[in-house]
Structures are given as C-alpha cells and as structure tokens.
Amino acid sequence: MRTLRLLGVGWLYHMKMISRSPFEGFGQVIWPIFFATVAFLVFRAGDSPRTLLYASLGAAVMGMWSATSTTAGGAMQRERWHGTLELLVATPVHFALVLLPVTLAMSTIGIYSLVATLLYGHFLFGIALTIVHPLLFALAVLGTVLSFGALGFAFAVTFVRFRAAWAIGNLLEYPVWLIGGFLVPLALFPDWVRPISWVLAPTWGMNAIRESALGGSPLPDLALCLALGGLNVAIGVLVTEHVLRAARVRAALSLS
Amino acid sequence: MAVVEAQDLHRTYRTHTGTLRRRVKEIEAVRGVSFEIEKGELFGLLGPNGAGKTTTIKMLITLLIPTSGSARVLGHDVVKEAREVRKRIGYVFGGERGVYERLSGYDNLRYFAELYGVPAKIQKARIEELLELVGLKGREQERAEGYSRGMKQRLHVARGLLHDPEVLFLDEPTIGLDPVGARELRATIASLTDAGKTILLTTHYMFEADALCDRIAVISQGEIVATGTPGQLKSRVESGSVTEVEVYGVPDETVERLRKLEGVLAVWVEEREQTQVLSVQTRADIQLTAAILGHLNGANVGRVSQREPTLEDAYVALVTAE
Numbered sequence: 001m002r003t004l005r006l007l008g009v010g011w012l013y014h015m016k017m018i019s020r021s022p023f024e025g026f027g028q029v030i031w032p033i034f035f036a037t038v039a040f041l042v043f044r045a046g047d048s049p050r051t052l053l054y055a056s057l058g059a060a061v062m063g064m065w066s067a068t069s070t071t072a073g074g075a076m077q078r079e080r081w082h083g084t085l086e087l088l089v090a091t092p093v094h095f096a097l098v099l100l101p102v103t104l105a106m107s108t109i110g111i112y113s114l115v116a117t118l119l120y121g122h123f124l125f126g127i128a129l130t131i132v133h134p135l136l137f138a139l140a141v142l143g144t145v146l147s148f149g150a151l152g153f154a155f156a157v158t159f160v161r162f163r164a165a166w167a168i169g170n171l172l173e174y175p176v177w178l179i180g181g182f183l184v185p186l187a188l189f190p191d192w193v194r195p196i197s198w199v200l201a202p203t204w205g206m207n208a209i210r211e212s213a214l215g216g217s218p219l220p221d222l223a224l225c226l227a228l229g230g231l232n233v234a235i236g237v238l239v240t241e242h243v244l245r246a247a248r249v250r251a252a253l254s255l256s
Numbered sequence: 257m258a259v260v261e262a263q264d265l266h267r268t269y270r271t272h273t274g275t276l277r278r279r280v281k282e283i284e285a286v287r288g289v290s291f292e293i294e295k296g297e298l299f300g301l302l303g304p305n306g307a308g309k310t311t312t313i314k315m316l317i318t319l320l321i322p323t324s325g326s327a328r329v330l331g332h333d334v335v336k337e338a339r340e341v342r343k344r345i346g347y348v349f350g351g352e353r354g355v356y357e358r359l360s361g362y363d364n365l366r367y368f369a370e371l372y373g374v375p376a377k378i379q380k381a382r383i384e385e386l387l388e389l390v391g392l393k394g395r396e397q398e399r400a401e402g403y404s405r406g407m408k409q410r411l412h413v414a415r416g417l418l419h420d421p422e423v424l425f426l427d428e429p430t431i432g433l434d435p436v437g438a439r440e441l442r443a444t445i446a447s448l449t450d451a452g453k454t455i456l457l458t459t460h461y462m463f464e465a466d467a468l469c470d471r472i473a474v475i476s477q478g479e480i481v482a483t484g485t486p487g488q489l490k491s492r493v494e495s496g497s498v499t500e501v502e503v504y505g506v507p508d509e510t511v512e513r514l515r516k517l518e519g520v521l522a523v524w525v526e527e528r529e530q531t532q533v534l535s536v537q538t539r540a541d542i543q544l545t546a547a548i549l550g551h552l553n554g555a556n557v558g559r560v561s562q563r564e565p566t567l568e569d570a571y572v573a574l575v576t577a578e
Contacts, residue, residue: 002373009324009370011355013363020358086319091371098371098406100469248321251269256312 003097010101011108018109031066035059039117040125042183043171050125050214051237057213058182060117061206064148065182069173072152075099076159082237085160086253093243095160096153096237103104103152107145114141132215136222140212143222144205147229154236161243161252162254180206201228257331258292259298259423260316265289265325267311285311287478288325293456298449300469301458304575308478309458310349313427316456317347329423343373346416346424350431353409357401361392365414368408372419386414390444406437413444424448426457430464442468453553462571476575490567496521498565499545501534502558513551519544522573530556537565537573 038229039059043051076099079085088098121127131137155172177183179193180202186194197203213220247253267286272278286308293299301309314320316327318338327332332340356364362383387393390410400408409429416424426445430438437474445468449455459465465472466486474482474489482489506525511534514523519542526533534552538544549557 005376009367013359013367016363017356017358082356083349083351084356086314086370087347087354088344088371090317090319090347091368092339092373093371150490246319248319251320253319 006093007104009103010098011105014102014105015108016119017047018105029116031063031115032060034118035063035113036117036120036124038183040127044125049130050256052121052125053213054210055183056118056121056127056129057210058206060114060178061120061144061202061209062182063113063117064107064144065176065180065202066173067110067113068103068107068148068152069155069176071109072103072156072159074107075102075156076239089160089244089247089253093238094240096157096233096240097147099156099160099240100149100153100233100236103156104149105144107148110148111145112142128166132214133212133218136212136218137209139163140205140208140218140222140225143225143229144202144209147201147205147225147232150229150232150236154232154239157236157239157243160240161247161250176200176202179203182206199228201225201232204228259295259297260293260311260327260329260456262292262316262327263325265292265312265315265327267308267315267320267325278374285320285478286315289475289478289480290325291473291480291483293454293568295454296449296452297470298445298455298457298468300465300472301456301475302462302465302472302571303458303475304459304460307460307475308576309460309475310427311478312475313347313425313456313458317345317393317425318342332401343419344422346419346421348412348415348416348424348426348429350409350412350428350433352405352408355400355403355411358399360397360399361387361403361407361411362396364411365396365418368415369418374419380419382418383530386417389447390414391440406433406441408435409437409441410444413441417448422454424453424455426455428458428460430459430461434551438464462568466567474571474574481574482570488566489570496537496540496565498563498569499536499538499548500559500561500563501548501552502560503533503534503552504531504556504558506532506534506552506555510551514548517544517547517551518542522569524572526572535569535572537569 036056036059039055043055076085079088080150089095118129122129179197180200186197204221208218208221208225211221265286266288269283269285271281271283273281287311303309311320315322316329316334318334318341321335328334329341329345334341346538350495365383365386366379369383374382387396390413392410400411403411412431424486430441433441442464445455445457457468469486471483471485472489473480506521511523511525512538514520519539520536521539522537524535535542536548545560545562555562
C-alpha cells in the first residue's frame with residue numbers, strides 16, 4: 001500500500017512539474033501536428049478511411065513514444081541540474097520507486113499527444129475517427145502508456161550513471177517508430193528485424209491500439225505488451241542497485 | 257558508542273585530461289580522515305574550499321563510497337548498510353539547488369515526506385510544524401522558484417528534518433545567505449541540538465563554528481590538522497603577536513626562510529584583491545619586524561602592522577601550513 005502511494009505521489013508531482021514546463025509543453029503542441037501531417041501524406045495514396053485511421057493511430061503512438069523517449073533521457077539530467085538527484089538517492093527507498101513514477105508521468109503526458117494527433121488528423125485532413133471497441137481502445141492506450149513508462153524506466157536507470165546518456169533517449173526515438181511498426185507495417189521490414197520488434201513492448205501496444213480501433217481482438221497483444229513492460233521494470237530494478245553503486249564509486253551523482 | 261565514527265577515510269577522484277591523448281589523473285580529496293561524534297554533539301568540520309569537507313560528508317551520508325577506510329553512523333556501515341543509514345539521517349546542503357522550483361514549498365516537503373516513509377497520518381501535521389520552525393508558514397503554497405535564497409535554504413532544513421532523523425549532516429548551510437538570514441539559520445541549528453539531535457556541520461566560517469560547535473576538526477588538503485573544542489583551538493594562539501605585511505609577489509622560499517626564524521610560531525600568506533598579506537605569528541617576547549622586513553628585501557612591501565592574534569589566525573595558520 002505504501003509503495004503504491006509512493007508511486008502515486010511521485011507520478012502526481014512529476015506530472016505537475018512537466019505540465020508547468022513551457023519548453024516541454026511547446027513540443028507537445030508541435031509534435032502532434034507534425035505526426036498527423038506525416039501520416040496523412042504517407043497514406044493518402046491508399047485513399048481508404050481504414051488505412052488513414054491505421055496511419056493516424058500509428059502517428060498518434062509515435063507522439064506518445066517521442067514524449068517518453070526524449071523526456072525520459074532528460075529526466076535524470078534535469079535532476080542533476082536541479083541538484084535533486086543526490087537528494088533522491090540519499091532517501092531510504094529503493095531508487096526504482098523514485099524513478100519509475102518519473103517515466104510513467106512522461107508517458108502519461110503522451111496521452112495528450114495521442115489525442116491531439118488523432119484530432120488534428122480528423123479536423124485538418126478529415127480522417128474518420130471510428131473506434132470499434134472504445135473500452136478496449138482505452139485499455140490498450142493505458143497498457144501502452146504503462147509499457148512506454150516501463151521501457152523509459154529501463155533506459156533512464158543507466159542515465160543515473162552516465163550523465164551524457166540523455167542523448168541516447170533522442171537516438172532511440174526514430175528506431176522504435178520504425179521497429180515498433182508505428183509508421184509502416186512490420187511486414188515491409190527484412191525478417192531479421194522482426195525478433196527485435198517482438199521484444200519491444202511498444203510493438204504490442206501499437207497492435208493492441210489498432211486492433212481495438214479497427215475491430216480485431218486486442219487482448220493477446222495487450223497481454224504481451226504488459227508482460228514485456230513488466231519485464232522491462234524487472235530488468236530496470238535489477239540493474240538499479242549496480243548502477244547506483246557504480247555512480248557512488250565514480251562520484252557521478254553530483255556531476256551536472 | 258559514538259554516533260558517527262570515521263576511520264582513516266580516503267577518497268580519490270579520477271579525472272581525465274586531454275582529448276586525443278587522454279590521461280587519467282588522480283586527485284586525493286580526502287587523505288585519512290578519522291573522528292568520532294558523540295550523541296547530542298554538534299561537531300564542526302572546518303576548512304577552506306576544496307579541503308575535503310563535502311567529500312567527507314558525502315561518504316558519511318552514503319552518496320560516495322570511500323576509496324579506503326570505513327565509517328559507521330549509529331552503528332551501521334555506510335557502504336554495506338546504506339539504507340539503514342539513510343533512514344536515520346538528514347542531509348542539508350547550502351545554496352539554491354536541491355529544490356523542485358516548479359513545485360510549491362509544501363509539495364516539495366510532501367514529496368520528500370513520502371520518500372522518507374513519513375506515515376500518511378502524520379505528514380500534514382509534521383509539515384505544518386516544520387514550516388513553523390523554519391519560518392515559511394504562510395508562503396508554503398507558492399512555487400519555490402519565487403523563493404529567495406534564504407527561503408530555499410530554510411526549505412532545505414525543513415526537508416532534512418521531515419523524518420525526525422537522529423543525526424543531521426549540514427554541509428555549509430549558511431553559504432550565500434545575508435547576515436540576518438544566516439543568523440536566523442544558526443539559531444535554528446542551535447535549537448536542534450537542544451532537541452537532542454547529533455549534528456555534523458561543515459563550514460568555512462570560523463566564527464560560525466565557534467558559535468555553534470561543541471568540538472571542531474580543522475581539515476586542510478584532505479587531512480585533519482587539528483581537533484578540539486573552540487576554547488582549545490583558541491588557546492593555541494592566545495600568546496604572541498601577529499605582524500602583517502602587505503607584499504606584492506612574495507616567493508615561497510622567503511616564506512620558508514621566515515618559518516625557520518627563531519621565535520616564529522606560524523607564517524601564512526593570504527591573497528587579497530591587489531596584494532598578498534604575509535602574516536607572521538611570533539612569540540610575545542621577541543621583536544622580529546626588522547628581521548621579517550630584512551628577509552623581504554627585494555620584494556615590493558606595502559603597509560606593515562602589528563596586532564594581537566585572533567581565533568581566525570589559528571584557523572588560517574592551520575589551513576595554510578605546508
């Protein structure tokens with residue numbers, strides 16, 4: 001119970017901080033317009049409402065991933081700049097419980113990006129927003145948010161040790177768009193790429209969102225998305241202690 | 257049993273120089289620091305910038321792992337039982353960093369109360385009590401970005417006390433505060449020892465250590481060069497006199513020669529804006545002004561004066577001794 005409350009309070013305060021940042025807010029306004037435009041231009045040749053919604057959903061999840069990957073990388077850097085990283089490490093709770101709400105808050109902000117992208121697509125380009133299973137769609141979005149937060153957490157742990165690792169967050173943005181099948185179907189990629197996409201939770205989150213919106217069965221995809229997200233959290237938790245010890249040995253916590 | 261025990265602590269930092277031909281350089285920040293702090297004691301670690309105060313404190317609060325040596329806080333090893341140590345200590349550092357600027361003062365405290373496991377039932381009352389103690393009552397709902405440096409510093413103190421720790425580590429808590437703010441904060445620190453807290457305070461202000469501390473360890477270049485009560489440290493300089501000479505570029509060899517003069521107790525050089533001030537502490541029964549000026553022959557010499565030694569002289573002599 002105490003752990004849940006800690007996660008909840010951490011999530012709430014980091015949400016507050018992100019939502020009060022004009023710089024991050026600006027990105028959240030611009031990205032959805034960009035992604036909705038890309039989706040429309042790429043897929044308008046198909047001229048099928050279903051294809052356009054498929055693309056629009058992909059673009060919406062791209063925005064969610066961008067919100068998580070770029071900000072998760074910067075999250076630890078911000079803690080360094082604020083001088084709060086050492087204070088967080090000096091608390092008696094497991095550091096994973098400090099960090100996980102931070103990346104979950106960032107992926108939650110991605111929901112706005114998802115909604116905005118779909119709305120831009122609808123109002124600017126006339127893409128129909130017909131969601132076949134609204135409840136399952138909501139669940140799929142929630143599961144994807146959790147899995148993004150979990151993947152962001154697994155990456156962010158390493159940023160505690162390596163202060164320049166925030167740049168990796170930006171590098172991860174585009175590959176996951178492609179390998180996760182957000183922009184183009186995975187069938188277009190060489191066979192060797194597929195195993196990589198299978199181990200990424202966002203791939204299954206994307207599938208679950210599309211299946212629920214376009215009228216398929218999203219639950220198996222959602223289950224896989226959550227399971228892989230859980231695996232990412234487990235890996236992150238296991239790595240945390242080693243990373244923190246290395247940071248204490250190398251005096252990396254106070255570097256900004 | 258001592259509340260804080262440091263035994264032969266060493267800490268070396270590795271840095272790299274060069275771009276293409278990178279070389280590893282090792283800097284010994286702390287070189288064999290040992291001390292003990294008893295329950296309820298306010299112990300001062302006094303030294304100039306770069307002396308190793310913050311490194312020592314960071315090893316004790318588990319943020320740095322010592323290169324060698326050991327330390328225990330309330331019987332718990334700071335490396336092997338880091339979590340047990342963290343539960344029982346509070347850490348406050350000086351300056352404006354360490355605050356979530358986009359959160360209110362209250363939210364800052366609420367977040368850390370959760371991280372320190374303060375039970376939900378008592379969090380509100382505890383935060384209110386601390387806001388009262390540090391004088392932030394009425395301003396707690398404002399975002400911290402609008403706080404003055406002094407207010408942020410008081411917020412730090414409140415954060416460090418949220419879980420009612422038995423031991424407090426205060427790393428230069430009054431740095432950068434105006435005289436009134438610093439005085440108020442010192443009064444708060446004094447009231448904490450009255451409440452039975454054990455405190456390790458680092459500072460480079462002699463008068464602050466003198467006013468607050470039961471015992472002081474003077475640290476210089478990573479080593480403790482003197483330990484004692486403020487009274488004991490003062491007694492080191494109660495006799496003799498100090499000759500101060502304004503000079504412009506006094507060579508190290510000259511300082512060494514002055515140290516060897518009969519009757520000289522200590523020699524140190526302070527850099528001031530345009531000049532250096534050479535201070536020579538001598539025995540009271542010997543008049544050495546002429547001999548000192550004789551050794552400075554060739555150097556540009558300005559004002560010469562003589563005065564009684566102060567506690568600060570003891571500190572300066574200790575931390576500038578080779």
